[in-house]
Amino acid sequence: MKDTLISPAVEFYDVVTRTHSEGGDALRSVLAEVDPSAGAILDVGAGTGRTVQIIAEAVPGARIVAVEPDLVMRTVLTHRVVADDDLRSRVTILADDAQGMAIPETLSAVVLYGVLGMLDRDERARLWDRLLPRLAPGAPVVVELLPIEKPQTLPPMPYAKERIGEHLYEATLRGEPGEDDLMVLNTTWRITGEEGEVRTVHGTSQWHTFGLDDLARETGLTAERLTLQAGLLRAGG
Ligand SMILES: C[S@@+](CC[C@H](N)C(=O)[O-])C[C@H]1O[C@@H](n2cnc3c(N)ncnc32)[C@H](O)[C@@H]1O
The missing domain is CATH 2.20.25.110 (S-adenosyl-L-methionine-dependent methyltransferases)
Structure with a gap:
């Protein structure tokens, strides 16, 4: 597993996500249409469980696989999941990164919030190769990116x-x-x-750095912008 950069500011992660919540609302509305019987929902780079919580609320009954390589983030994630009867019965936590994770056979949705920029082009290409064949027909891939498409000051x-x-x-x-x-x-x-x-x-x-259009090219999926940072990728027509 590739080392993830553990920043001393990791302690404040949930303070930031409280301040920036519009991506969460976008995720909720996309997932409201997901059929959980079509497969598990995969949350890659699940962090402290903010997105896991949203998935669980938006898709009652869905089986959720939460992948988080960082020990500190995963400790908070596990704390959150174990404290809630519903999450504890539905969420499986994998201590892997996107490159090494086992992917469920069929996926009804994939959530990639705040994580794709941690992967370089080759790592993203390998991720798409493994992920895309597992998507159920019409399954959404919901992403949240930094709104920075080129390195800049x-x-x-x-x-x-x-x-x-x-x-x-x-x-x-x-x-x-x-x-x-x-x-x-x-x-x-x-x-x-x-x-x-x-x-x-x-x-x-x-x-x-890259943009939503780059992801559409990399995946062959159709991209739709949801907010400044969130976007939806899905097999077109
Ligand atoms: C900005 S946080 C996002 C957390 C959560 N998805 C959210 O939106 O609240 C990014 C997460 O990706 C994880 N991460 C970093 N590199 C990763 C990789 N190669 N594969 C999977 N997750 C990774 C980090 O440990 C961190 O928890």
Whole structure:
């Protein structure tokens, strides 16, 4: 399994997803039409289980396979799944990455939220080769991407803001081009209380840049944009 980059900012993952929720709404509405008897729903890079929770609510009765290679993220995922009777009975957790995961025979939907940019072109090509033959007719592949199609400089911008108890958590994001198609993204988290700064945490991650149209070309599927970041891939006509 390829090493995933564990950022010290992993602790704040769920703070970010609370701030940015429109991709979740798009996922919910696409999945509302899925027939769970057509096969399992595969969530690749399931993270802390935000998407697993949405899948479970949107498609009652669906069998869900959640793939998450990172120990910290998977620990939160397992915590979430085991604490809920419904999730515990339906969600299978795989400690693999997209390159090595076992794929269920037939899939009624695939969720690739925030993960495709972790794979380079060749890794994505191998993923499509393994995944596409398993899709049930008309099964949606729902993706969430960073809205950055080419490496570029991103000036510092506010990224998340949340109050937890007596502390305020504020994140700033900035980016710079890396090698080839890579973006290097740096976040700075400042946690402050009444007395001033409590702590500051820096995180770094990398993302291979491409757009929804590139994914349509790679897969041969038809692409539809759902939000600035979310998109739907599906076999056309
Ligand atoms: C931005 S998070 C998205 C989590 C979740 N899908 C969501 O939208 O809330 C990306 C996740 O992909 C995982 N990841 C990184 N590289 C991966 C790979 N090669 N295969 C599968 N998952 C990977 C990370 O560990 C992380 O949990």
